[in-house]
Amino acid sequence: MDDNPGVNSLTAGLDELASYLEGSTLVVQAYTDIIERKYARPALDKISRYFQGQPLTMTWVTITLTLFAGLSILPVLSFIGLSIFALCSSMSIALAFAFAAVVALETMFATVLLLVLGGLLFFSFVVTTFGAMAYLTFRLVQHLQIHGRFGIAEWAQKTKQHFTSVSVKPEGSDDLDESGVLIAHEANDTVKRENLSPSPSRSLVESSGSL
Template sequence: MGSTYIKRLEDTQRDLASYFYKSAAIVRSNFDWFEKQVGRPAIAYSLASFDAHPFTTTFLAIFYIVSCLPIIAFLAFSLFVIASITFGVCALTFITIVLVESILLTILLGTLAFLLIFSFTLTPLALFGYLTFRFIVHVRNGGRTGASQWATETKEHFVTSSRKVKPEIIEGSDVSSGSVVIVDAKEQHSTRNESAKVQGD
């Protein structure tokens, strides 16, 4: 196990050394090419120009050296301005989006709150209108007994459960079997109303 690890480590070091030597050889080759093709001809041309035109060559050399700093400053300032404008636009866009979404969310929450209050207000009015309508119907159909019928119906709808389950033992059935009959409260109410009308007649 240890020998295998050492072997892999040696192979890795060998590969890294080979990669380093190859990279150094490429850099050396490029530098040699630049020196032979650009550097030496430029130096030779400068010396020849200085020998032929010393004043002009000196002026151009000084101007080139002095102008490097403003050119570099211009490029750096331009990049800074471009980056600042880009960042400012992105920040302004983000802030605008946040403000617009906040305004829309505020409008939505206000609308929902208004609708909630409106629903709370409209519900009692709707119930009052429904009860008034049923009262008119009962009084018109039942006369003096319509008011009591309306009160009973209102109590069944809004005070107690709308449907009641009443277990009744079927005749001849075993009580222990738990058999029951479900009677609708509305049917019981209609039966009581019919019996009341018969007694009134």
């Protein structure tokens, strides 16, 4: 005897399932017998009696129904195919219209964006131009106050320097050139002074030669 509770519960569950399936099978068989006795068998008996009593009519009805079933396959399939085609076409047209609407909206938004950006660019250009003109006017007034009428020339020169490209020399190049020129001038001056001022040894030689 197996005392395992898990095995016992599994066995009990299987027994309950088997009994439930057996009961369901009995119920289905009972309903099948009822349908067969009350509906299916009387209908078959009636059709058989019709065939025996009116064979020509029942043959005609059977052929008609068979022909109808065979010929109705094509229209039914055509209807199903046309329905699927209409559904797919409607979805495609709807998607096409939706895509066209999205493209139109995006084009409109892009046009508005470009117009706004162009307006901002023009506004920035105008503001910058007026700012530069105001600055140049202010500088002209300053030069006129300081230098009088000669300030116009200086103002024009500085304005030209602002708006023209000026070659920038490396830092320290001017200092090096000026220092080199100064050293060269100092060296030349030293040589000239040495040539002009007689040295003591030279004066002694000249005095001894004269004696």
